[in-house]
Amino acid sequence: MEEKFAYIEGAEQPISMHPKKFALWLFMVTVVMIFAALTSAYIVRQSEGNWLEFTLPDIFYYTSGIVILSSIFLHWAYVSAKKDELVQVRLGMSIAVILGILFLIGQWYSWVALVDKDVYFVGNPAGSFLYVFTGLHALHLISGVIFLIIVLISSFRYKVHSQSMTPMEMCVTYWHFLGGLWLYLFMFLQLNH
Template structure:
């Protein structure tokens, strides 16, 4: 009997994850698969010829800087959450939300710049792919901004602190993912344009 008890006591605990975090990671994997298939399709279609050559809008450089800066401010808010410095959490969340909205406005102006260059969604596949990449990313970024707003409101309701950090961790994960995804898309377009 003692042998059985020692065996049970030595059993390892299964790896567990918060169900909402697990769902977020599944969603992230899905988004990665979508963009991987789109970038693959881009390369295949570009090789077929009849590909419009045009310069990427210069505003992409600015929006890339904005998304990197927003990740820094969100990380500041995350570290402040761990220390229960709620005024810094709120400031970091507010700045990050503002930068996220600024990024979206910048993406809108990139579409304006494309239209000014006679690059449209309908017409040449080069333009179509660019609109799909930026539009699909913008849709995900809108969901990220909504997530930021939810966490910002929660911080004013004292629901985000060191003892209740799950929602902040999920927000940080998703936002950093969106920033990394944008940088990947931008570098991909620079290298394959």
């Protein structure tokens, strides 16, 4: 008895994602949920009154520019990695690391500026929320800078190139996410302080 096997053209491929990328996306979703909860709590608490009014430190504008620039240089490194232009990868990654560190230093100076305006972590909830937002974001940004450094070191070991893009793709995704998160927080605080 002869069996007939039919060839199915265009069979659907299962949707798949690298497990590390999937874990990164899950982590980013949890971060979004944390900041969504915090911003919701901010709005609810602000409506109750007893809210300190103050202007945000000017350094927030500079740090916003820094995070945008770092994303641009990191994206340049990513595009260069796809073309196997390793010198540009290393240069773009190095500049992104430096800008990430400058952002963190800028966050520290924003806290100094807040203290100069008599806005403290303890006291009025307006200040407390601002320190929590910026501190929690800085904590995530530290992990992002560490990730950048790891990928930068990998690029010097010839482990980042067009045939090995997963770490670079994850790094770019996470860093752009952190940059977008900061811009969201900054705009939220500008509109709701």
